[in-house]
Amino acid sequence: xxxxxxxxxxxxxxxxxxxxxxxxxxxxxxxxxxxxxxxxxxxxxxxxxxxxxxxxxxxxxxxxxxxxxxxxxxxxxxxxxxxxxxxxxxxxxxxxxxxxxxxxxxxxxxxxxxxxxxxxxxxxxxxxxxxxxxxxxxxxxxxxxxxxxxx
Numbered sequence: 001x002x003x004x005x006x007x008x009x010x011x012x013x014x015x016x017x018x019x020x021x022x023x024x025x026x027x028x029x030x031x032x033x034x035x036x037x038x039x040x041x042x043x044x045x046x047x048x049x050x051x052x053x054x055x056x057x058x059x060x061x062x063x064x065x066x067x068x069x070x071x072x073x074x075x076x077x078x079x080x081x082x083x084x085x086x087x088x089x090x091x092x093x094x095x096x097x098x099x100x101x102x103x104x105x106x107x108x109x110x111x112x113x114x115x116x117x118x119x120x121x122x123x124x125x126x127x128x129x130x131x132x133x134x135x136x137x138x139x140x141x142x143x144x145x146x147x148x149x150x151x
Contacts, residue, residue, distance in 0.1 A: 027133045033140025034058075038117075059114035060149055068106045075099050114139075116150040 031045035056065035
């Protein structure tokens with residue numbers, strides 16, 4: 001009986017890994033197409049931090065990428081400090097909450113700007129926020145035309 005359970009567990013892990021690989025490949029292909037439509041080299045979508053810089057350049061302003069990047073570093077450091085601290089205090093938790101909220105707001109604004117850069121409206125931005133891989137596929141393979149950052 002234990003061999004059957006082990007085989008079932010390994011098969012389940014294998015299926016999950018294959019599904020994750022397919023998901024990752026679809027997202028990578030979609031990002032490649034979105035970048036290509038915007039006149040950027042598709043390979044830029046494959047480099048972890050640089051792709052977000054280019055994404056902000058495509059949809060908004062690179063300055064907001066650097067603000068978000070620095071805020072995320074501060075949030076990660078503060079979160080690590082709070083979790084290792086015996087009594088972090090309410091002020092640090094409040095600061096962490098506010099900074100995390102600012103990061104979330106910048107991300108939402110970037111999705112709205114991305115939607116407008118490809119000629120879509122607020123509904124499409126909601127899709128980018130909640131179902132980003134699907135809506136990136138729509139941007140990449142659909143009839144959307146890149147119009148540039150909208151101010």
